[in-house]
Amino acid sequence: MLIGVIADDFTGASDIAVTLSQGLPGEGGLRTTQYLGVPQQPAHAEVEAGVIALKSRSLPASEAVAQSLAACEWLLAQGCSQIVFKYCSTFDSTDEGNIGPVLDALTARLQAKRVIVCPAFPAMGRTLYQGNLFVHDRPLNESGMEHHPLTPMKDADIRRLLARQSHTPVSHIRWQQVVEGSEGLRERLETQDNDSAQLVVVDALSDHDLTIIGIAAAGLKLISGGSGIARALPHNFIKAGQALGHRSNNPAVSGATAILVGSCSGATRGQIEEHQKHHAVLALDITDVMNERVSADDVVKFILAHQQECPLVYSSGDPDSVQQAQQQFGQHNISRQLDKLFGDAARKLVYEAGIKRLVVGGGETSGAVVSALNLGSLQVGEEIDPGVPALFAQPEAPLALALKSGNFGRRDFFAHALKVLAG
Known part of the structure; x- marks a missing residue:
């Protein structure tokens, strides 16, 4: 190395x-x-x-x-x-x-x-x-x-x-x-x-x-x-002659899809707005999350019920609503609860429901998801958008991922990423 x-x-x-x-x-x-x-x-x-x-x-x-x-x-x-x-x-x-x-x-x-x-x-x-x-x-x-x-x-x-x-x-x-x-x-x-x-x-x-x-x-x-x-x-x-120059490529991964988003950035909010014009979107109310009125099973149920519509589940909001929720529940309490919810949902989606293409929005959410999946390592493919590559893992079966920082990606990023992962 x-x-x-x-x-x-x-x-x-x-x-x-x-x-x-x-x-x-x-x-x-x-x-x-x-x-x-x-x-x-x-x-x-x-x-x-x-x-x-x-x-x-x-x-x-x-x-x-x-x-x-x-x-x-x-x-x-x-x-x-x-x-x-x-x-x-x-x-x-x-x-x-x-x-x-x-x-x-x-x-x-x-x-x-x-x-x-x-x-x-x-x-x-x-x-x-x-x-x-x-x-x-x-x-x-x-x-x-x-x-x-x-x-x-x-x-x-x-x-x-x-x-x-x-x-x-x-x-x-x-x-x-x-x-x-x-x-x-x-x-x-x-x-x-x-x-x-x-x-x-x-x-x-x-x-x-x-x-x-x-x-x-x-x-x-x-x-x-x-x-x-x-x-x-x-x-x-x-x-220096220590490497020859490598060119990566993307294997095509077909199958069931899921999009999980926990970023509150302006770019991500715009991407969610664009996605819901043509696809299935579920918003998670933070009060329901904190009071455990919504669970990972609810997320999985929605994802599986809308497989033909590029389903997306998100917890996001404008700065004012985010600040209000933080004042009510505490910033770190919210982060911990959302991380657990998205992590549990991802584990069920991949290992129980057979999701093959998974797109995640937000750095903290991406961390929670890949930690819950315990993938070990990922092979790096081609770029989907500036700063966002296609990633590939093989736990028990091929899995393609895109992990998007909150402010990155074109306006129709989520649907676009699923297409790229499918080749």
Whole structure:
């Protein structure tokens, strides 16, 4: 294994897995496997990039650090020479963590001196300029992310955010310096102010910028960012003769379908609205969920009764209704109950009802679902939409999945994803 990735949620892991699998246009990528948690056995010999999906984004910082270090140790044992810490392109974390504390721990473990910090994902409108993160034309703290139920983002300046979270000094490389090219950027990374470890926030406005950054990162022990930071990393290993360039493909999986959605993002709400114009949709009332008036069996019954209509079950809402529910029941209580409901429903759907194609919306919900299914690892296929690959598992029978981050995907994503999974 050449590259090891530690991802702080399941949809983010899928996102960077497909980036590594694709590589740069015309070159191909690396043979990539996504692992659901830290594996208990060695990787297969043909795996060139291993992506460990954790559900650590909203854990207490100490737990996130412990899980990330355990993942790092396993990846190093597989022979990885480069570790990537993958977090969301909207830098989802509070002033207490978890991004800064995990970076501190990984920096110390790997004895890294310069650690790139670049959450930019231009294909999804996330750009980093003068150290500030934008979502399309809005600063992060005015993009809607300030209302996130678990990690409300109140500051767009990544340098300030990191300084509040991390004990490692933070520096910055401006976009005007990035566009000078990879060689110049590599020199700047090597000649930062002093010899102590630094977290280096690096601006990026385009995929071309990310390519420059990725090529400049050749040989660095630790890199961090959104999935875009991995865009050119396979190139470095292909150029060095350590990989040949792999092109992934999707096996066609037919059979019964289900869509489970737990994201409250504006993009997901729009996708649900579009889906229900032509397909069967069931909304779960959070009061009913919290008072246990709705169960996993109710979800399964609806899914099976509407198999010809691409059935979707969701728990979502606008910021005001989400805030009202949190005030009534408590944020973490709601998350725990929804995770259990969707996890139990997914297990029944796959292992009892024979669902073959499963689409999940929302990072937390995706984590709950794949944890409940206990799949172990997933093979990475082609991209369905930017940042969302087709994933394939073989528990007792073939299973195709799509795990979608809340803000990702075209407006008709859910029906489109089912078609792609079917070939």
